[in-house]
Amino acid sequence: MKKSVLALATLVSLSGAAMAQSSVTVFGIVDLAMRNLKGDDDLKLLSNEGRAASRLGFRGVEDLGGGMKASFHIEHGLNADDGTTDSVFWQRRATVSLSGGFGEVRLGRHKTATRTIVDDFDPFGTSGMPALSRIYGPLAGLTLNRADNQVAYIFPAMGGFYGNVEVNAGENSNNSNSHRGVAGRIGYKAGALNVSAAYGQHGTGNKLKSATVGGSYDFGAFMLSGMYTKNEAGAADQSVLHVGATVKLGQGKLIGSFGKADGNGTTTVAGTPRQNADATLIAIGYDYSLSKRTTLYTTYARIDNKEATRFTLNGAKGAALIASGSPLGRDSTGYEFGIRHNF
Numbered sequence: 001m002k003k004s005v006l007a008l009a010t011l012v013s014l015s016g017a018a019m020a021q022s023s024v025t026v027f028g029i030v031d032l033a034m035r036n037l038k039g040d041d042d043l044k045l046l047s048n049e050g051r052a053a054s055r056l057g058f059r060g061v062e063d064l065g066g067g068m069k070a071s072f073h074i075e076h077g078l079n080a081d082d083g084t085t086d087s088v089f090w091q092r093r094a095t096v097s098l099s100g101g102f103g104e105v106r107l108g109r110h111k112t113a114t115r116t117i118v119d120d121f122d123p124f125g126t127s128g129m130p131a132l133s134r135i136y137g138p139l140a141g142l143t144l145n146r147a148d149n150q151v152a153y154i155f156p157a158m159g160g161f162y163g164n165v166e167v168n169a170g171e172n173s174n175n176s177n178s179h180r181g182v183a184g185r186i187g188y189k190a191g192a193l194n195v196s197a198a199y200g201q202h203g204t205g206n207k208l209k210s211a212t213v214g215g216s217y218d219f220g221a222f223m224l225s226g227m228y229t230k231n232e233a234g235a236a237d238q239s240v241l242h243v244g245a246t247v248k249l250g251q252g253k254l255i256g257s258f259g260k261a262d263g264n265g266t267t268t269v270a271g272t273p274r275q276n277a278d279a280t281l282i283a284i285g286y287d288y289s290l291s292k293r294t295t296l297y298t299t300y301a302r303i304d305n306k307e308a309t310r311f312t313l314n315g316a317k318g319a320a321l322i323a324s325g326s327p328l329g330r331d332s333t334g335y336e337f338g339i340r341h342n343f
Contacts, residue, residue: 024060028131029053030080033297033338035129037314039331046081047314050128050338051287051297054080057090068100091146104154113164113185114144114200121196121214123244123255127315129334130283130301132242135261137277139208139233144200147181153156160190170204180204208233222247238263238277246293252288257281261311278306294343303332 025052034052037043048054057075064070075092078085086092095108111119119125122132136144152166163186170180195215202208214227222245230238242259263277283301289295303311312332 013206022060022062024058026056026058027343028056028078029340029342030078031338031340032080033128033299033336035314035334035336037129037312037332037334039303039312039333042153043314047128047336047338050299050336051120051295051340052125052127053092054078057093066100068098071097071099073097095150099154101156103156104152106150106152106154108150109146109148110150110152112144112147112150112168112181112200112202113166113183113198113340114202114212115146117185117187117196117198117212117214118144118227118229120194121225121244122242123223123225123246123257124283124285128299129336130218130281130285130299132240132257132259132281134303134313135259135279135281135311136229136231136240137236137238137261137263139231139236139238139277143209143233144202144208160188162187162189181207192220203233206234236264238278251290252286255283255285255287257283258324263309276306276308276310277308279311280304281311294328295340296338297340298335298337300335301333306329327328 005115031048031050031052031054033047035047035050037045037225049151049243055075055077057073057322059071059072059073061069072095074090074094076089077083077092090109093108093110095106095110097104097106099105113127118132124130124132126133133275147168149169149171150166151169152164154164155162163184165184166182168181181200181202184197185196185198187194188317189208193215197211197213199211200209202210209232210229212227213230214225216225218224224243224245226243228242231240238261240259240261242257244257247254247256259281261277261279261281281301281303283299285299287295287297301313301326303313305311310330313334314332
């Protein structure tokens with residue numbers, strides 16, 4: 001009897017130790033903004049993404065011993081305004097990893113290196129109405145964001161240097177398949193300074209080639225950032241120059257952003273070739289933290305389109321209105337008030 005009790009106690013002890021070596025975390029964001037837009041996207045709406053996209057995720061890590069860990073991260077977008085979800089449930093991220101002193105090997109769906117660099121140096125985090133990505137032209141029908149079937153290697157910590165390389169298997173030969181490609185990023189972060197560069201090729205045939213260099217410096221009371229992107233696809237190309245700033249104001253912060261896009265693509269209007277993919281984006285916002293998890297914010301933004309360009313502040317919904325035949329080169333202006341809650 002004593003041996004049975006001892007064996008049971010040992011089993012419970014080992015089980016508790018095993019459970020202590022692994023963990024699963026539920027996390028997410030609910031972000032909604034009352035938005036008013038004028039221009040090509042003339043709308044009044046409750047937007048699902050002001051400062052960040054609403055989402056629900058699960059992540060976990062298991063200690064394998066010897067400094068090695070296994071982890072997973074699955075995350076899907078949710079539309080808090082109407083309760084629906086993205087058509088692909090885990091479209092934001094679905095990865096499994098092994099990590100240790102050698103770095104990290106990550107498999108699954110994740111953002112590309114040519115997108116994460118833009119996220120890092122856009123003071124609005126490439127989210128919502130003022131996202132710098134609003135004025136990136138979809139050259140070759142491809143966009144720079146997430147990729148399926150990704151095999152990535154993230155470098156280990158190396159005295160401030162960081163980076164990753166990735167290969168994305170398209171699993172078909174469709175030229176419009178933005179998932180196929182290779183990309184990489186290298187950077188250096190020490191103290192207040194952060195500088196980085198990224199390059200990638202996406203799609204097949206008429207590939208989208210993208211290169212970005214960026215940097216930021218935190219002065220304490222305020223931070224300055226900037227980057228330059230060059231995208232090419234066949235004979236078409238576009239360059240985007242951006243500068244941004246964040247100023248701390250007690251429990252709040254003031255955010256400013258300016259982007260200028262220049263492209264060489266043309267659209268024929270009434271028999272006359274007109275330049276497109278040219279625009280400027282200016283945005284200013286204010287965030288006020290009620291707590292570590294809850295923020296109130298407001299934003300004003302404007303896109304000035306040149307000639308045949310039709311960029312909008314509202315992404316897909318604005319694009320749908322544009323397709324119905326709105327005037328060429330019409331500007332897009334908007335303001336919003338919102339709440340973001342992290343959990």
